[in-house]
Amino acid sequence: MNELDSLVESAQQLFAQAHTPADLENAKAQFLGKSGKMTELMKGMAQLSVEEKKSRGAAINVAKQAIEAALTARRKALADAELQAHLKAEVLDVTLPGRRRGSGGLHPVSITMERIEGIFGSMGFDVAEGPEIESDWFNFTALNTPEDHPARSMHDTFYVEGGTQHAPNLLRTHTSPMQVRHAVQHVKRYRNLIDAGQTMPEIRVIAPGRTYRVDSDATHSPMFHQCEGLWIGENVSFKDLKVVFTDFCKTFFEQDDLVLRFRPSFFPFTEPSAEIDIQFQSGPLAGRWLEVSGAGQVHPNVVRNMGLDPEKYIGFAFGMGPDRLTMLRYGVNDLRLFFDGDIRFLSQFQS
Ligand code: DAH
Numbered sequence: 001m002n003e004l005d006s007l008v009e010s011a012q013q014l015f016a017q018a019h020t021p022a023d024l025e026n027a028k029a030q031f032l033g034k035s036g037k038m039t040e041l042m043k044g045m046a047q048l049s050v051e052e053k054k055s056r057g058a059a060i061n062v063a064k065q066a067i068e069a070a071l072t073a074r075r076k077a078l079a080d081a082e083l084q085a086h087l088k089a090e091v092l093d094v095t096l097p098g099r100r101r102g103s104g105g106l107h108p109v110s111i112t113m114e115r116i117e118g119i120f121g122s123m124g125f126d127v128a129e130g131p132e133i134e135s136d137w138f139n140f141t142a143l144n145t146p147e148d149h150p151a152r153s154m155h156d157t158f159y160v161e162g163g164t165q166h167a168p169n170l171l172r173t174h175t176s177p178m179q180v181r182h183a184v185q186h187v188k189r190y191r192n193l194i195d196a197g198q199t200m201p202e203i204r205v206i207a208p209g210r211t212y213r214v215d216s217d218a219t220h221s222p223m224f225h226q227c228e229g230l231w232i233g234e235n236v237s238f239k240d241l242k243v244v245f246t247d248f249c250k251t252f253f254e255q256d257d258l259v260l261r262f263r264p265s266f267f268p269f270t271e272p273s274a275e276i277d278i279q280f281q282s283g284p285l286a287g288r289w290l291e292v293s294g295a296g297q298v299h300p301n302v303v304r305n306m307g308l309d310p311e312k313y314i315g316f317a318f319g320m321g322p323d324r325l326t327m328l329r330y331g332v333n334d335l336r337l338f339f340d341g342d343i344r345f346l347s348q349f350q351s
Pocket residue numbers: 173174175176228229267269270273293294295296297316317318319320
């Protein structure tokens with residue numbers, strides 16, 4: 001093997017050992033660079049005769065081309081290897097099924113609220129919302145529950161800043177304050193009519209929302225929901241309450257043979273007052289009396305606080321617990337599950 005052949009061979013070997021583009025460029029410099037071996041050979045031709053230059057030059061050129069070819073081949077091989085490594089690292093299986101975005105759903109209590117609003121809406125009830133931070137006046141006093149009234153102790157709650165020492169602001173303990181809040185607005189709107197001795201349109205409203213008490217066990221949560229109902233007119237009687245509430249319960253639970261019981265009770269803001277119990281005739285809860293709402297004929301003092309004459313206007317109110325209705329409808333036995341936020345529990349409910 002002559003000197004040129006072995007030079008080509010050693011270049012090929014060195015290129016083959018280069019595993020990165022940078023190594024390869026360094027190897028190249030040893031042969032084709034400014035002071036590389038091939039360049040040295042070219043310089044060495046200066047002393048040769050014209051004839052010798054011709055044949056020597058041609059041989060050197062052949063060797064140089066062979067080295068350049070080896071370099072190009074190795075460059076391509078390294079680039080290919082790099083591309084393959086990339087493709088392998090970023091492998092993408094386009095046949096895999098796409099990842100579905102889970103679709104959200106309503107909270108079971110929200111589903112109940114929507115059902116309540118829909119059913120009462122179909123009976124001509126408006127929906128009103130009010131503040132969760134309530135004044136002592138609306139939460140208690142306006143509802144015929146003065147400062148020293150014993151019924152207040154059943155409504156232990158969270159007091160917040162604002163208000164006065166004797167009438168602090170608080171997190172409302174029930175939705176009943178919405179009775180007076182809503183009625184006052186209604187009366188204001190129809191003041192001229194009322195003053196002229198004419199009849200104002202009836203107040204027919206429900207007020208759903210969050211309520212708060214210092215209470216926590218399997219059936220009580222410090223935050224819970226209530227839905228208030230109020231119907232005031234010139235001729236609204238207990239009979240109307242019975243019809244409306246019976247209709248509501250049968251529709252809500254989708255059970256026509258549901259039986260209701262109005263059990264005498266006491267609330268400061270109604271007289272007479274009742275607890276409403278229901279009884280399913282079939283299913284796991286059949287035969288038991290289950291309390292679902294407080295209710296009663298609105299107390300004359302409350303009617304007066306609404307800005308109306310209790311001799312002329314009369315009506316009924318009720319306050320029920322949507323959380324409890326939800327538990328009964330779905331057979332849930334621990335209220336706290338609704339507020340733990342565990343998606344495995346919550347995702348079981350469809351409207
Ligand atoms: N506010 C009462 C409570 O939280 C429930 C209630 C009872 C509401 C009788 C009413 C009613 O409107 O008439 O316990």
